[in-house]
Amino acid sequence: MATIDKTQQDAEKLAAALAAVKFVKDGDVVGLGTGSTTTFAIKELGKRVKEGLKITAAASSIRTEELAKSLGIEILDLGSLSSIDISIDGADEFTETLDLIKGGGGALFREKIIASLSKNAIIITDASKKVKKLGAFTVPIEVIPLAYQYVFDQITTLGGKGQLRSVENNTFITDNGNLIIDADFGLIDNPVKLSSDLNQINGLLAHGLFINLTSKIVMSEGTDIIIFE
Numbered sequence: 001m002a003t004i005d006k007t008q009q010d011a012e013k014l015a016a017a018l019a020a021v022k023f024v025k026d027g028d029v030v031g032l033g034t035g036s037t038t039t040f041a042i043k044e045l046g047k048r049v050k051e052g053l054k055i056t057a058a059a060s061s062i063r064t065e066e067l068a069k070s071l072g073i074e075i076l077d078l079g080s081l082s083s084i085d086i087s088i089d090g091a092d093e094f095t096e097t098l099d100l101i102k103g104g105g106g107a108l109f110r111e112k113i114i115a116s117l118s119k120n121a122i123i124i125t126d127a128s129k130k131v132k133k134l135g136a137f138t139v140p141i142e143v144i145p146l147a148y149q150y151v152f153d154q155i156t157t158l159g160g161k162g163q164l165r166s167v168e169n170n171t172f173i174t175d176n177g178n179l180i181i182d183a184d185f186g187l188i189d190n191p192v193k194l195s196s197d198l199n200q201i202n203g204l205l206a207h208g209l210f211i212n213l214t215s216k217i218v219m220s221e222g223t224d225i226i227i228f229e
Protein backbone atom coordinates (compact mmCIF):
# COMPACT_ATOMS: atom_id res chain seq x y z
CA MET A 1 0.00 0.00 0.00
CA ALA A 2 1.39 3.43 -0.96
CA THR A 3 1.98 5.88 1.89
CA ILE A 4 0.52 9.38 1.50
CA ASP A 5 -0.33 12.07 4.01
CA LYS A 6 -3.90 12.66 5.15
CA THR A 7 -4.35 16.02 3.43
CA GLN A 8 -3.31 14.55 0.12
CA GLN A 9 -5.45 11.49 0.77
CA ASP A 10 -8.51 13.67 1.46
CA ALA A 11 -7.84 15.70 -1.70
CA GLU A 12 -7.72 12.44 -3.67
CA LYS A 13 -10.92 11.16 -2.02
CA LEU A 14 -12.69 14.40 -2.95
CA ALA A 15 -11.39 14.33 -6.54
CA ALA A 16 -12.53 10.70 -7.02
CA ALA A 17 -15.93 11.55 -5.53
CA LEU A 18 -16.43 14.56 -7.83
CA ALA A 19 -15.43 12.47 -10.86
CA ALA A 20 -17.90 9.71 -9.97
CA VAL A 21 -20.84 12.03 -9.28
CA LYS A 22 -20.58 13.19 -12.91
CA PHE A 23 -21.91 9.76 -13.94
CA VAL A 24 -25.21 10.37 -12.08
CA LYS A 25 -28.10 11.46 -14.31
CA ASP A 26 -31.56 12.91 -13.76
CA GLY A 27 -34.02 10.19 -12.77
CA ASP A 28 -31.40 7.78 -11.41
CA VAL A 29 -31.92 5.66 -8.34
CA VAL A 30 -28.53 6.03 -6.64
CA GLY A 31 -27.00 3.58 -4.15
CA LEU A 32 -25.03 5.39 -1.47
CA GLY A 33 -22.13 3.66 0.28
CA THR A 34 -20.65 4.45 3.66
CA GLY A 35 -17.37 5.99 4.77
CA SER A 36 -15.25 9.09 4.47
CA THR A 37 -14.75 8.87 0.69
CA THR A 38 -18.43 8.31 0.00
CA THR A 39 -19.28 11.23 2.28
CA PHE A 40 -17.57 13.56 -0.22
CA ALA A 41 -19.79 12.12 -2.98
CA ILE A 42 -22.99 12.40 -0.91
CA LYS A 43 -22.22 16.04 -0.12
CA GLU A 44 -21.64 16.76 -3.81
CA LEU A 45 -24.89 14.98 -4.73
CA GLY A 46 -26.67 17.09 -2.11
CA LYS A 47 -25.33 20.23 -3.81
CA ARG A 48 -26.46 18.99 -7.22
CA VAL A 49 -29.92 18.15 -5.87
CA LYS A 50 -30.24 21.71 -4.56
CA GLU A 51 -29.29 22.88 -8.08
CA GLY A 52 -32.10 20.78 -9.57
CA LEU A 53 -30.75 17.25 -10.12
CA LYS A 54 -33.65 14.80 -9.71
CA ILE A 55 -32.58 11.57 -8.02
CA THR A 56 -33.77 9.15 -5.39
CA ALA A 57 -31.36 7.08 -3.32
CA ALA A 58 -30.88 3.97 -1.19
CA ALA A 59 -28.53 4.12 1.79
CA SER A 60 -26.09 1.47 2.98
CA SER A 61 -26.12 2.62 6.61
CA ILE A 62 -28.04 4.68 9.10
CA ARG A 63 -25.35 7.37 9.09
CA THR A 64 -25.43 7.62 5.30
CA GLU A 65 -29.22 7.81 5.36
CA GLU A 66 -29.13 10.61 7.94
CA LEU A 67 -26.52 12.57 5.99
CA ALA A 68 -28.35 12.18 2.67
CA LYS A 69 -31.69 13.21 4.15
CA SER A 70 -30.10 16.24 5.81
CA LEU A 71 -28.93 17.34 2.35
CA GLY A 72 -32.38 16.98 0.79
CA ILE A 73 -31.77 13.63 -0.97
CA GLU A 74 -34.89 11.46 -1.00
CA ILE A 75 -34.21 8.01 0.50
CA LEU A 76 -36.06 4.88 -0.66
CA ASP A 77 -36.50 1.62 1.24
CA LEU A 78 -33.61 -0.59 0.10
CA GLY A 79 -35.66 -3.73 0.70
CA SER A 80 -38.26 -2.70 -1.87
CA LEU A 81 -35.87 -2.13 -4.79
CA SER A 82 -35.32 -4.53 -7.70
CA SER A 83 -32.53 -2.48 -9.22
CA ILE A 84 -30.34 0.55 -8.68
CA ASP A 85 -29.09 2.61 -11.63
CA ILE A 86 -25.76 3.63 -10.19
CA SER A 87 -24.03 3.25 -6.84
CA ILE A 88 -21.08 5.08 -5.37
CA ASP A 89 -19.12 3.52 -2.55
CA GLY A 90 -15.60 3.34 -1.15
CA ALA A 91 -13.26 0.41 -0.49
CA ASP A 92 -10.59 -0.56 2.00
CA GLU A 93 -8.44 -2.31 -0.61
CA PHE A 94 -8.79 -3.04 -4.31
CA THR A 95 -6.91 -4.70 -7.12
CA GLU A 96 -6.81 -3.66 -10.77
CA THR A 97 -9.00 -6.69 -11.49
CA LEU A 98 -11.80 -5.02 -9.47
CA ASP A 99 -11.68 -7.33 -6.45
CA LEU A 100 -12.26 -5.47 -3.21
CA ILE A 101 -12.15 -5.68 0.55
CA LYS A 102 -14.88 -3.56 2.10
CA GLY A 103 -16.50 -3.22 5.50
CA GLY A 104 -13.99 -1.14 7.41
CA GLY A 105 -16.97 0.98 8.46
CA GLY A 106 -19.07 -2.08 9.27
CA ALA A 107 -21.68 -1.45 6.56
CA LEU A 108 -20.67 -4.38 4.34
CA PHE A 109 -23.98 -6.26 4.31
CA ARG A 110 -26.10 -3.40 3.00
CA GLU A 111 -23.22 -2.28 0.76
CA LYS A 112 -23.16 -5.75 -0.79
CA ILE A 113 -26.92 -5.67 -1.39
CA ILE A 114 -26.57 -2.26 -3.05
CA ALA A 115 -23.66 -3.46 -5.21
CA SER A 116 -25.65 -6.58 -6.18
CA LEU A 117 -28.63 -4.44 -7.27
CA SER A 118 -26.54 -1.88 -9.15
CA LYS A 119 -26.36 -1.69 -12.93
CA ASN A 120 -23.32 0.54 -12.56
CA ALA A 121 -21.43 -0.04 -9.30
CA ILE A 122 -18.74 2.61 -8.98
CA ILE A 123 -16.02 2.47 -6.33
CA ILE A 124 -14.22 5.71 -5.48
CA THR A 125 -10.84 5.71 -3.85
CA ASP A 126 -7.57 7.44 -3.24
CA ALA A 127 -4.39 5.77 -4.46
CA SER A 128 -3.43 4.30 -1.07
CA LYS A 129 -6.08 1.55 -1.36
CA LYS A 130 -4.62 -0.08 -4.47
CA VAL A 131 -2.83 -3.38 -3.83
CA LYS A 132 -1.40 -6.23 -5.90
CA LYS A 133 -2.96 -8.84 -3.60
CA LEU A 134 -5.81 -8.33 -1.14
CA GLY A 135 -5.31 -9.16 2.52
CA ALA A 136 -3.14 -6.59 4.29
CA PHE A 137 -6.51 -5.18 5.40
CA THR A 138 -8.34 -7.85 7.43
CA VAL A 139 -11.57 -9.23 5.95
CA PRO A 140 -14.61 -7.90 7.87
CA ILE A 141 -17.20 -10.62 8.47
CA GLU A 142 -20.70 -9.85 9.77
CA VAL A 143 -22.04 -12.62 11.98
CA ILE A 144 -25.40 -13.18 13.62
CA PRO A 145 -24.65 -13.15 17.39
CA LEU A 146 -25.96 -16.63 18.21
CA ALA A 147 -23.68 -18.11 15.54
CA TYR A 148 -20.61 -16.18 16.74
CA GLN A 149 -18.45 -19.02 18.10
CA TYR A 150 -19.40 -21.39 15.27
CA VAL A 151 -18.49 -18.84 12.60
CA PHE A 152 -15.31 -17.86 14.46
CA ASP A 153 -14.19 -21.53 14.53
CA GLN A 154 -15.02 -22.02 10.84
CA ILE A 155 -12.90 -18.98 9.99
CA THR A 156 -10.03 -20.57 11.93
CA THR A 157 -10.53 -23.82 9.99
CA LEU A 158 -10.17 -21.82 6.76
CA GLY A 159 -6.81 -20.50 8.01
CA GLY A 160 -8.04 -17.12 9.23
CA LYS A 161 -7.19 -15.43 12.50
CA GLY A 162 -10.38 -13.78 13.72
CA GLN A 163 -10.78 -10.87 16.08
CA LEU A 164 -14.12 -9.60 17.38
CA ARG A 165 -14.39 -5.93 16.41
CA SER A 166 -14.69 -3.47 19.26
CA VAL A 167 -14.61 0.30 19.35
CA GLU A 168 -13.36 2.10 22.45
CA ASN A 169 -13.64 -1.13 24.48
CA ASN A 170 -17.25 -1.72 23.40
CA THR A 171 -18.28 -4.54 21.10
CA PHE A 172 -19.10 -3.07 17.69
CA ILE A 173 -22.73 -3.70 16.70
CA THR A 174 -23.78 -3.27 13.07
CA ASP A 175 -26.89 -1.45 11.87
CA ASN A 176 -28.43 -4.92 11.57
CA GLY A 177 -27.75 -5.78 15.23
CA ASN A 178 -24.89 -8.15 14.45
CA LEU A 179 -21.19 -8.57 15.29
CA ILE A 180 -18.12 -8.13 13.11
CA ILE A 181 -15.19 -10.52 13.10
CA ASP A 182 -12.13 -9.02 11.39
CA ALA A 183 -10.32 -12.00 9.89
CA ASP A 184 -6.66 -12.05 8.91
CA PHE A 185 -6.02 -14.56 6.12
CA GLY A 186 -2.63 -13.09 5.21
CA LEU A 187 -2.24 -12.06 1.57
CA ILE A 188 -5.04 -13.80 -0.30
CA ASP A 189 -3.89 -15.85 -3.31
CA ASN A 190 -7.38 -16.85 -4.41
CA PRO A 191 -10.05 -14.36 -3.33
CA VAL A 192 -12.72 -16.10 -5.44
CA LYS A 193 -12.21 -19.39 -3.55
CA LEU A 194 -12.03 -17.71 -0.16
CA SER A 195 -15.21 -15.77 -0.92
CA SER A 196 -17.00 -18.94 -1.92
CA ASP A 197 -15.69 -20.86 1.15
CA LEU A 198 -16.90 -18.08 3.46
CA ASN A 199 -20.29 -18.05 1.72
CA GLN A 200 -20.79 -21.69 2.80
CA ILE A 201 -20.65 -20.87 6.54
CA ASN A 202 -24.07 -20.91 8.20
CA GLY A 203 -24.67 -17.89 10.42
CA LEU A 204 -22.26 -15.71 8.45
CA LEU A 205 -24.38 -12.88 7.08
CA ALA A 206 -21.84 -11.24 4.79
CA HIS A 207 -18.11 -10.93 4.28
CA GLY A 208 -16.08 -8.06 2.96
CA LEU A 209 -14.66 -9.72 -0.14
CA PHE A 210 -16.49 -8.09 -3.06
CA ILE A 211 -15.86 -10.20 -6.16
CA ASN A 212 -17.57 -9.48 -9.51
CA LEU A 213 -19.64 -6.75 -7.89
CA THR A 214 -17.88 -3.69 -9.29
CA SER A 215 -18.36 -1.99 -12.67
CA LYS A 216 -15.58 0.56 -12.37
CA ILE A 217 -13.12 1.96 -9.88
CA VAL A 218 -12.44 5.69 -10.01
CA MET A 219 -9.07 6.27 -8.36
CA SER A 220 -7.52 9.65 -7.79
CA GLU A 221 -3.74 9.83 -7.62
CA GLY A 222 -2.09 13.22 -7.28
CA THR A 223 -3.83 15.31 -9.94
CA ASP A 224 -4.83 12.31 -12.09
CA ILE A 225 -8.09 10.39 -12.23
CA ILE A 226 -7.52 6.78 -13.25
CA ILE A 227 -10.44 4.49 -14.09
CA PHE A 228 -10.19 0.70 -13.83
CA GLU A 229 -12.98 -1.25 -15.54
Ligand SMILES: O=C(CO)[C@H](O)[C@H](O)COP(=O)(O)O
Binding pocket: 033, 034, 035, 036, 037, 038, 089, 090, 091, 092, 101, 102, 103, 104, 105, 106, 107, 108, 111
Ligand atom coordinates in the same frame (compact mmCIF):
# COMPACT_ATOMS: atom_id res chain seq x y z
O1 LIG B 1 -16.64 -0.44 3.20
C1 LIG B 1 -16.77 0.61 3.77
C2 LIG B 1 -17.66 0.81 4.94
O2 LIG B 1 -18.24 -0.40 5.35
C3 LIG B 1 -16.03 1.81 3.28
O3 LIG B 1 -16.34 2.04 1.95
C4 LIG B 1 -14.54 1.54 3.44
O4 LIG B 1 -14.28 1.23 4.80
C5 LIG B 1 -13.72 2.76 3.01
O5 LIG B 1 -13.94 3.81 3.90
P1 LIG B 1 -13.23 5.21 3.72
O6 LIG B 1 -13.77 5.84 2.50
O7 LIG B 1 -13.59 5.96 4.99
O8 LIG B 1 -11.75 4.96 3.64
